[in-house]
Amino acid sequence: MASADLGIPRLEELPFEQGQRVLARIDLNVPLEDGAVADDLRITTALPTLEWLRQHDAAVIVAGHLDRPKGRPDPHYSMAPVARRLGELLGVEIPVTPRVVGAAVEPFVASLDAGEVLMLENLRFDPGETADDPAFATNLCELADAYVNEAFGASHRAHASIVGPPEILPSAGGRLLFVEVAMLSRLLQGTEHPFVAVLGGAKVSDKLGVIDSLLQRCDAILVGGAMMFTFLLAQGRGVGESLVEPEMVEECRRLLDTGRVRIPTDVVVAAEVADDAEARVVAADVMPVDLKGLDIGPETAEAFAAEIGGAALLLWNGPMGVFEVAPFAAGTRAVAKAVAACPGFTVVGGGDSAAAVRRFGLAAEIDHVSTGGGASLEFIEKGDLPGLEALRESRRARS
Ligand code: ADP
Ligand code: MG
Secondary structure (H helix, E strand, O other), rough: OOOOOOOOOOOHHHHOOOOOEEEEEEEEOOOOEOOEEEOOHHHHHHHHHHHHHHHOOOEEEEEOOOOOOOOOOOOOHOOOOHHHHHHHOOOOOOOOOOOOOOOHHHHHOOOOOOOEEEEEHHHHHOHHOOOOHHHHHHHHOOOOOOEEEEEHHHOOOOOOOHHHHHOOOOOOEEEHEEEEEEHHHHHHOOOOOOOOEEOOOHHHHHHHHHHHHHOOOEEEEOOOOOOOHHHHHHOOOOOOOOOOOOOHHHHHHHHHHHEEEEOOOOOEEOOOOOOOOOOOOHHHHHHHOOOOEEEOOOOHHHHHHHHHHHEEEEEEEEOOOOOOOHHHHHHHHHHHHHHHOOOOEEEEOHHHHHHHHHHHOOHHOEEEEEEOOOHHHHHHOOOOOOOHHHHHHHHHHOO
């Protein structure tokens, strides 16, 4: 690999003028509850970049997406609650445009002064965003003089607002984007050993690419979550009513043959996922046929914790069980505690795993909790993302 920052231009390299309009693409895809932002981590982590732009007298046009509206305006997915929260954090009023681009937006942009902030309506209200339509990218760029990508968590998608602007405007990566790249690059290089990866979550098929890539550098991969059952199936075990992906069994067998993939020896089973479910622990090789496996068992949690404790480099992605429901949270909590206590360099990636770490109040004890779910995994797998590549190319085109 070339350099640690992948050749991405920095904010300081933007050709700045007083009142310059900067289109700031931010990862604002936050959870909402009752019309308000329920978790503002993605907003707060973008503040250093926004503050920097305002201090440099930029007029800031914030653009982001929320959820998956179907390419047309839908008040249910309006950016208004996000603008309200960002406005509170910055101590300014942030208007939201009635449309994403076009004539209805122009007066908002024209009246935007240096240091002020405006938010465009949900980018995905326009079908051009996810279709990577160059005409939509051009319309976005007409609003601004420069572009900043502070949306690491969306940079694995070749969407118009991510890959389009760097071809058109002077562009740079935001502060958090650089932090993500620097932290995750340490896992990519994987030169510190033992390098241990803990993987869980719902599907093996989602994570096969990253498992393969990690096996080139990891000393051990500890598998929990629903995906452990496809591995158990690959060993010829019965898994009862647990979630499995039968078409992945061959792949799992190949991964087990490396001798570096560890799977649970005991499992928490129940008839259903419920707060009052009767959960019990069974050995992984004798799972009852009529029950579902919903967490790793205590013996496995202890073995995993011991291996995590000895790691020099550690990646955790994917909960060990259905941690959202109390009887199945113990395995995820035990792993989270072990990761927090690990003296090595620790990274948590993945939306649900990051949520688990925050719920257990352990985020501060982890070296890096990535804000990018799918993006962080794809970066660890491939060492690059479409959005990062676009920024790099933008520098090349301008030098
Ligand atoms: P992340 O977002 O951290 O990458 P995933 O999205 O892959 O994680 O998976 C998270 C989901 O996996 C959680 O909602 C959790 O409830 C679910 N899960 C974990 N273990 C099991 C299991 N044994 N059975 C069913 N679902 C599970
Ligand atoms: Mg998830």
